[in-house]
Amino acid sequence: MTANPQFCNALISVVADLASKLTTEQRYQRLLSACRQIFPVDAISLLKLEGNSLIPLAVDGLSNDTLGRRFLVDEQPRLEKILHSHTPVRFAADSDLPDPYDGLVEPDDTPLNVHDCMGASLYIDDLPWGVLTMDALRPGTFDDISPIELRTFISLSEAAVKAADLISALETRVKQVNQVTRTLLEENGQIDMVGISSQMLELKREIDVIAQSDLAVLILGETGVGKELVAHQVHVLSARSEQAMVYINCAALPENIAESELFGHIKGAFSGALADRMGKFELANGGTLFLDEIGELPLSIQAKMLRVLQNGEIQRVGSDRHIKVDVRIVAATNRDLRREVSEGRFRADLYHRLTVYPVHVPPLRERGNDILLLAGFFLEKNQYRLGVTGLRLGNDAKRALLKYDWPGNIRELEHLISRAALKAVTAQGRQSRFVTISLANLDISTVDLPQDNKLPQDSPVSTQAKVDLKESVEHFQRELISQQLVAHNNNLAATAKDLGLDRSNFYRLLKRLGIHPDQED
16 A cells, blocks of 8 residues: 555654644644645634533634634534544534534635534543644535554644643643743842942952852851851842752761762652752752752762762763753852861862862951841741731840850841731730830840940940850760660660751761760660
């Protein structure tokens, strides 16, 4: 049997359209055009089932107003019969079933007393999607249609419709994700880096400079100083601002799944890998990858991270294929990485790769009256949250804020203002014209606060003894862990569970703190 060249060419065009950049409407219209090339039809339509109605998505040979109609299946016996049949349905020229297209075939004055009519249901994943209908003005037109060609075209139509739906869903999803990302970036961009101190002005100048390049950036600073905001500003001001900024907290990354999280995996790579999965590097391709708490990254992963930074290529876990990625790295840490390198906890080569452009974020205690500017920013946020107006600081509260040493930096200030605002609003009432936060509403030390009402104009020198926050925290961790180990007879698994820690993270913490119990796992 010789293949019909016209049929083959039409099928080739439909298949080619699957890989073409077309709108959903264009895909459907070209599908109908291909059908008219193969079969002798005067009118053809594609209708999708939505609820109990068939909605025309594309027509050819019918009047344009057909696209605005909704055909109730219960009221259209021909369409109902087509929809519920798994094989093509043809209606006799003298069928007494009303035709839904009477008066709709172009031109408008064309009589439809007798004609040829047939249709086929389209099923996607064994569920009815809709129908394809074909009409001819001359009776007997469809007598010579090849059943094989008809079934082939119907199957191809189902594939084309499914592909169009999937592409449309993916495009919608991508638009949604991009919009969410853009919105988040805009919101973060609108959260100006509040502060006019010399330290902050210098930091802003540095950000303006480094944002214009693709150099790796290492943001250094104490916990709570706003390193993540700096990273966002670097991204928002860069040429990659329209692309994604992907965040990953290295401190919360269990070692056993860190490689998969960063580089992805293929189906079957390990127990539980039920499908292929992209890692953070692939998700950030074209954009920025923010590695927060980079100092906590396990040494085994540091080596693989280094290869990615050197070659710009990743390998998913379980795969031999190399995937090229274009990612700008912005990392942050509150650790002294030089010290970590000297003590063997961080790779020197990775350290040098990350510190192409180091940026130091100053602690809050060094920023003088920026403290009050930030307090005003947080007060404004709390006014909105609490539904009040006139939320302000009393002079005694201002003096306390300026005098305090802020070991937790901006994050501590934000939480303190939120608590104080709630206390003040509760005490003074939401209906008050002004709600004033006093020293009594603040839960900070009042030692050596000045008694007069004069506010210092420059950054005051704290009278509190300087405390190494990191050493204090680590001392507390050692004490607590040691107590729990004794309580659990040095059973590491039980101790980790009782402390609410992932076991691999707990082991790393023990190593960092220099605790070496006899394991009874």
